[in-house]
Amino acid sequence: MIASQLTFGAEYDFFEREDGYDALCKTYNYQFKATMDMDIGLKYQAINQGQVDVMTIFTTDGQLSNDQIVVLEDDQHFYPSYLCGNVVRSEVLKDHPELKKVLNQLAYKIDDLQMAKMNDLVESQGKEPREVARNYLKEINLLKE
Structure with missing residues (x-):
């Protein structure tokens, strides 16, 4: 599998969360070559500079609309939908x-x-x-x- 040749980057807390890195790797049967803790504000810089090959993103990230990044489909439905809504008292x-x-x-x-x-x-x-x-x-x- 190609994941073994790639470096995975995410915010430090993603590696600690129960629904984070370990669960993602187990769900998709991934084993990455390396991991890198990243500041959330620097992740697009890191991928554009080749410091990481794969990273977590929010599909509404502003920089995503400008970058040549491929968003992979979550066909195992690992992440729940985070559709926004209005909340009114x-x-x-x-x-x-x-x-x-x-x-x-x-x-x-x-x-x-x-x-x-x-x-x-x-x-x-x-x-x-x-x-x-x-x-x-x-x-x-x-x-x-």
Whole structure:
């Protein structure tokens, strides 16, 4: 298997977690040549410089939208889905019931690639999160000014 020729990189806590490195290797029957602890902010630099060959990522990482990185499918469903959602206190909805309809309009409107692109605008291009969100809502016709 090719994993034995590759260096795996992740944040230090991934190697300590019950659902981390050991569990991943067991699930996929991987045995990597080496491992490297990485700072979360330096992982894309590490892979681009060849310090690691494989790394953990979030599919909404801003840098992922710009890099030539292949995201492998988790066909063993090792990781649970981390789809985002809106959380609103019940008393707020009681006082403002119209919010439920408005917030439900966002359901399934942002996929991982779109979120990664928006994160990149904020992280790499210095855009304000509020501006990025506003532009996206205009683009999908949920906000009119």
